[in-house]
Amino acid sequence: MSILHKGDKVGFIACSDGRDRSKSRIYLTLENMLAQFGVHAVYAKTFYAVGNSPFSGTPEERATELMKLYQNKEIKAVFDLSGGNAANELLSFINMAVIKENPKPFVGISDLSVVNNALFTLTGITNLHYQVANLLGPDNEFQKELFTKVFFDEWESSNQLITYPYKWLRGSSMEGTVIGGNVRCFLKLAGTRYMPSPDDKLLFLESLGGGPAALASYIAQLDQLGFLERCNGILLGTFTEMEQSTGSPTVEELVLTATEKYGIPVAKTDKLGHGPDSHCLPIGLNLRL
Secondary structure, three states: OOOOOOOOEEEEEOOOOOEOHHHHHHHHHHHHHHHHOOOEEEEOOOOEOOOOOOOOOOHHHHHHHHHHHHHOOOEEEEEEOOOOOOHHHHHHHOOHHHHHHOOOOEEOOHHHHHHHHHHHHHHOOOEEEOOHHHHHOOOHHHHHHHHHHHHOOOOOOHHHHOOOOOEEEEOOOOEEEEEEEEHHHHHHHOOOOOOOOOOOEEEEEEEOOOOHHHHHHHHHHHHHOOHHHHOOEEEEEEEHHHHHOOOOOOHHHHHHHHHOOOOOOEEEOOOOOOOOOOOOEEEOOEEEO
């Protein structure tokens, strides 16, 4: 069963840092783009940053607006177009019962990895690591095709969306339920009830910022939490800042060194992350590589 049909509505919200109102033309263009697919966008009140603050509202206000989008039966998916730092603020105010009663995918990347994984952990509902704003990017023709495939075609497993290349760094197969996302933001969930268990999971990791020292610290924390020992494998996406520099070690070297004692499979793709050509990865569905 497809996520969207012509005539459906989707929600626009900023659960992390609020959007800059001076750039409202961008979101109007995206709204018009979605209209070409027959989809109408409904804005949450907590979308644009308020006053001189970086926030679109208090944590409770953002959570309340998110719940309204879930409770609205006409809205079939929630598109979070934000990013930054503040997404974990609203977790304590989310009513998970409302989400269970009104299942629909939450869609976002970067700091929204916090929400993608927290909602999956407490509700079992699949969410999507995907940036809808890429429809306006330099690879917009490809993104239109991808948007159609993700939201209008029928699919039931992650494998039906894995049409892009990846390479093996260790091993030749792995399988499990996908968790993870932006590594810095995912680790905000450490020690909370929102952090998914690593057992029988495939850990997906990507990053926009951060050099070798930052990535080494994130990987060490994942190891200390037991993720590298207990997960079924690791899928690496793009690490934008690291891959644009000539520093060392590389993220591949860091991950292979940290996981050598466990011997777990590791794969790498340049088609998942913050790039304008990035694909979609379901968080909370089984993936077999």
